[in-house]
Amino acid sequence: MASKCVKFLLSLLRAVPVIFVTTIVVWSYYAYTIQLCLFNVENLAEKILYLIFYHLILFFFSWSFWVTVFTPVAVPPFEYNLSSSDVVTRELLGSTAERKKIINNFGKSLGVQCRLVTGDVRFCEKCNAIKPDRAHHCSVCGKCILKLDHHCPWVNNCVCFSNYKFFLLFLVYGLLYCLYIFSTSFKYFIIFWEVGVASTISSNMGNLHVVFLFFISAMFFISITVLLSYHVYLVVLNRSTIESYQTPMFANGLKDEHAFNLGYKANFYEIFGKNPKLWFLPVFSRLD
Ligand SMILES: [Zn+2]
Ligand SMILES: [Zn+2]
Numbered sequence: 001m002a003s004k005c006v007k008f009l010l011s012l013l014r015a016v017p018v019i020f021v022t023t024i025v026v027w028s029y030y031a032y033t034i035q036l037c038l039f040n041v042e043n044l045a046e047k048i049l050y051l052i053f054y055h056l057i058l059f060f061f062s063w064s065f066w067v068t069v070f071t072p073v074a075v076p077p078f079e080y081n082l083s084s085s086d087v088v089t090r091e092l093l094g095s096t097a098e099r100k101k102i103i104n105n106f107g108k109s110l111g112v113q114c115r116l117v118t119g120d121v122r123f124c125e126k127c128n129a130i131k132p133d134r135a136h137h138c139s140v141c142g143k144c145i146l147k148l149d150h151h152c153p154w155v156n157n158c159v160c161f162s163n164y165k166f167f168l169l170f171l172v173y174g175l176l177y178c179l180y181i182f183s184t185s186f187k188y189f190i191i192f193w194e195v196g197v198a199s200t201i202s203s204n205m206g207n208l209h210v211v212f213l214f215f216i217s218a219m220f221f222i223s224i225t226v227l228l229s230y231h232v233y234l235v236v237l238n239r240s241t242i243e244s245y246q247t248p249m250f251a252n253g254l255k256d257e258h259a260f261n262l263g264y265k266a267n268f269y270e271i272f273g274k275n276p277k278l279w280f281l282p283v284f285s286r287l288d
Contacts, residue, residue, distance in 0.1 A: 014140070017153045018069060024216070029058070031209035032181055039206055040188050050184055057180055060280070061173035067282040068155045068170045071163040073138075074146035080110060081129040106130060115249045134260070136242055149240045165271050166282040168235070171228040178221035181213060189214040238267035 032054060041047045082103070100120060107121025107130045114133045116122055122131040127144045131137070136148040138158050147161035159167045188210055192200040200207050234244060238260045247255040261267065272278075273285035 014156050018156045021154060028213060031213040035206045035209040036185055036188060040210060057173060057177050061177045064166055064170040064173050064282040068163050068166040069157055071166060073141060073158045074160055074162040076129060076132045076135055076144050076146060080132060113250055115251055117249055119253060147240060148242060165286055168231055169282050171224055175221065175224045175228055178217040178224060181217040182221055185210060185214045235267060235271060236264045237261055
């Protein structure tokens with residue numbers, strides 16, 4: 001019972017960053033549509049155009065975000081699980097050396113290429129399973145994940161094989177969302193600045209939202225730009241965040257940081273697929 005309560009509290013705690021992002025977006029919606037567009041933008045055509053494009057970007061941004069949050073993580077196939085084989089389980093009762101030999105033979109029969117520095121097949125003690133190439137154990141999710149990039153607290157999910165494209169689109173639309181708000185509120189921020197921000201706010205408290213909107217969009221724009229640039233670099237080289245810190249080791253006893261690099265075009269297709277119509281939509285289109 002107590003462990004169930006702790007688990008429930010931990011899951012609530014892990015949802016806090018997602019709630020934080022949602023709250024910021026909901027507030028920015030109010031600040032942009034009501035305080036900026038409705039109360040400050042005087043030209044009707046400008047007001048309508050601002051709102052149309054804003055809602056369009058917000059739609060794609062929210063869609064990518066929720067799909068990244070709720071896409072189930074990709075786990076290794078059942079065949080990689082040692083306990084699935086009665087024969088292996090019985091043999092595991094033997095000595096450590098014997099156990100290691102069984103694991104290595106089992107891994108080789110599955111065709112895995114990645115190895116530990118010791119030359120052994122990678123095995124997860126927690127999942128009692130062989131780790132497929134590029135898979136890693138996530139301590140937050142408590143399971144091995146295929147092509148694990150990292151566990152992202154902002155989406156409360158692993159960024160991995162099943163949702164990497166959605167995560168990248170979340171960054172792209174997030175960047176666009178901030179850039180759009182920043183550039184369309186810039187003119188009004190300058191007007192407030194020239195009049196005097198303090199007197200503008202004291203004459204209308206609502207303008208405080210517009211001032212904050214300008215600064216927060218600029219702040220998020222800078223941080224998303226840094227993160228997205230890094231992931232573009234990883235996509236071009238077909239590398240995960242984990243692999244960029246920990247070069248994978250192979251059966252030939254050599255480390256190879258370019259082992260999965262198929263050339264930038266093929267690397268892109270691997271994540272986004274070959275149909276350009278689906279590239280900008282958070283739907284599964286990658287090559288399996
Ligand atoms: Zn595991
Ligand atoms: Zn995870």
